[in-house]
Every structure is written in structure tokens, then in C-alpha cells.
Amino acid sequence: MAAIEQSTLKKVTKHIIPFIGLLYFAAFIDRTNVGFAALQMNRDLGFSAYVYGLGAGIFFAGYCLFEVPSNLILHRVGARRWIARIMITWGILAGAMAFVTTPMQFYVVRFLLGVAEAGFFPGIIYYLTHWVPASHRAKLVAAFMTAIPISTAVGGPISSAILSMDGLLGFAGWQWLFLIETVPSLLLGFVVLAYLRDTPKEVSWLSREEREWLTSTLERETTARNSTHGLVMLSALASRRVLALSLCYFGVQFGQYGLILWIPQIVKNLGVSGSAVGFVVAIPYAVAAVGMVLWSRHSDAKRERVGHIAVASILAFSGLAASAFLAGYPALSVLAITAGAVGNLAILPVFWTLPAAILSGTAAAGGIALINALGNVGGFAGPYVVGWIKDATGSFTYGSLAMAAGFLLTGIIALLIGHDGASEHSSVGQAAKGPPFGSKSETSVGH
Secondary structure (H helix, E strand, C coil), rough: CCHHHHHHHHHHHHCCHHHHHHHHHHHHHHHHHHHHHHHHHHHHCCCHHHHHHHHHHHHHHHHHCCCHHHHHHHHHCCHHHHHHHHHHHHHHHHHHHCCCHHHHHHHHHHHHHHHCCHHHHHHHHHHHHHCCCHHHHHHHHHHCCCHHHHHHHHHHHHHHHHHHHHHHCCCCCHHHHHHHHHHHHHHHHHHHHHCCCCHHHHHCCCHHHHHHHHHHHHHCCCCCCHHHHCCCHHHHHHHHHHHHHHHHHHHHHHHHHHHHHHHHHHHHHHCCCCCHHHHHHHHHHHHHHHHHHHHHHHHHCCCCCCHHHHHHHHHHHHHHHHHHHCCCCHHHHHHHHHHHHHHHHHHHHCHHEEEEEEHHHHHHHHHHHHHHHHHHHHHHHHHHHHHHHHHCCCCCHHHHHHHHHHHHHHHHHHHHHHHHHHHHHHHHHHHHHCCCEEEHHHHHHCC
């Protein structure tokens, strides 16, 4: 690696990745803390399992409906201002959850929380295309996406501690949970305005040579995409390969949210004491944080994407499927769930290099948002299906198999996208498939 490339990427990594990782950590806490709050909230407000399930899932309705419009606005007004807006409004609404008293209020606030957060994650992915060359994108996406396993591993014990404040100053523990955990999002929203910059040309921490190298490199990539397979906005949204990527992402989200929102109860069902559940839940996601970084680095080093997604999907499928039949063996079951979580999280950063490899400009903003929006339907479907199966069968066995099937779907679709690209010289497939798994060819994503 040339010295100028190395120094530039080191500075970008230092100044941007930890900060956007912190933003994503705050987002994920506010998105999923309702699961911990429900332990007290449902009892205090008399919410049935149906009311809670609908309210928890309706977040994704608002999120998906407004994903594309939000990201198009981000493209127009700039990431700094729009990401700040997203964080401040979702922080306000996350805090408002402390004051709901009826099912309708619960539904409305959760829906609006989804609307407020819409565009955040695809906006970050799109933002990185303005800062990180494609050949280095997977490992840097993985670096900030470690916020998912870290927030799950850390958020459980923190939420449990806050719930113990039940009755303090007349507020229930679940109310304290929403009020306290919304503060970081609100504060970070204002920090975004002061700290983030939209393009490398606006920062002083890059030297003139570094800015010129990064800007010219990214402009060459954009020109190459536009000349070989650039998609205009409407074409991107109608592209069957963009829709295939959406289905691919649906499988990931189906399994991911099915697992994240049910794992405390799955672990407790293994016979783990209530006080130890949070620490046991932390194990799979602590290991997954390491695994996703290492796997994305391997993908970048091999300059290959589809094979890495397929292998990670098989691991996620195998782990969750095995855990379904190991309920009588707690240690083995946790080990299998850990394998499933590692495979799940390893898919994500590699997957998100694919849309960025074929889309640019407005098409990138809209296409990435569409993939995230349609894929996140799985975020509602996964937890709902697992809960429905649990009520019908009385166990998590078939629910775990359903989650495993979501990951298998992802792997199959990824391989089909790669095969389709090889046969039709398509934009997604050609960029995504690259050389055979493990090849060092320069023709895959990033080069």
C-alpha cells in the first residue's frame, strides 16, 4: 500500500469510524430497549402479548415506509445536517416512550420512532462512499457495525440495572430506562452538527495531498460505476438485482431480530437463572463482534464478497438449526447460538459492499435505502414468527429453525446474484461475485 493511501485511510478510520460507531450504538439501544422495558411496562400498563408484539413491530412499519424518502433528502441536504436531525428527533421520541399509558399511544410513538430513525443506517453506508474507497470498505463498515453486538452485549446488563430503579422519584423502572437511554442520542445529535463533515474537501485533518488522493480515487470509482453499470434513480429502484439484494437482506434481518429480541427468553428457557441471563446473552455477541471484523478483513484481503456471504450464512444457519435441538444441553446450546450469531454478524459488513459497488449519486441514496427498507420487513417478521410459533408449540425449537431458514435464504440469494452476474455481465453480479472464493484476482468488488 502506498504511503499516501495508508496515511489517508488511517486518518479516516481514526476520525470517522469510532464516531459513527457510537451513533449506531445509540440507535440500536433505543431501537431494542423496549424488549427489556416490557418486563415491567406490560405489567404496569396491562399490555397483552399481542399489544406489545404489535407495538414493538410497528416500529419497522414507520422505518420502512420512510426509508427511501429520508435517504433522498440526505443526498440533497448533506449527511451532517440530516443525520443530526434523525438523531435528535428519534431521541425525543425514544424519551416520549416513558409517558405512554394506552395501547394506541404505544403504537403511535413506536411508529413515529421508526419514521424518525428511517434513513440513518443507509445514510451512514452512503456517507462512507464519500470517504472510503471500495477496496477498504468492508472492514471499515464492520468496524462501525460492531455497535450491533456490543450494544446487545452491553445493553442488557445496563438496562437491567436501570430497571432496578423502579419507584425512584415516583417513576417506574421502565420509565427510567427510556428517559436515561435517550440522553446519549439527543446529545450526539448536536455533536454531529459540530463534528461531521460531508466530504474530504471540508476537513483540516487531511493534508492537501491526502485530500487530493482520496477525492480523485473516489471520483474515479464513481466514474467507473457510471460508465459501466450506473443506474439512474428509477432504474435502481426497479432493478431486479436491487430487489434481490433486498430479499437477501430480508433473510439476515429475519434471523437477526428474531434472535436479538428473543435470546434472553431462549437462554432463560435453558435453565439459566434470571440474574445470569444478561451475562450469558453477552457471550455470543462478544464473540460475534470479533468474528465480523476478522471476516470482513478476510473478504477485503481476498477481494471477494459473495463466497464470504455464503459461508457466513451457512454458519449462521448451522448454529441456529443445531441450537434448536440442544435445549437439554445448555452449554452446547449456547455454543451453537454463538456460532449462529457469529455467522449472522459476519454477513452484514460484507453484504453492504454490494449495493455500494453498483450504485452512485441519487441512485445510491435511493437504492441503498430501498434495500434496507424492504430488508427490514424481516425485522418485524422474525420476532413475530418466533413468538407465534412459541405460542403454538410451547417451545423455541421450530422458532429457531425459522430463524435459521432466514440465514439460509440469504446465502442462496447471494449465490444466485453472483451466478446471474457471471452469466449476464450484470452490475451487481459482476461486481459482487468477483473471482472464485479465495482468489486474489483484482476483478471483484473494490477494484
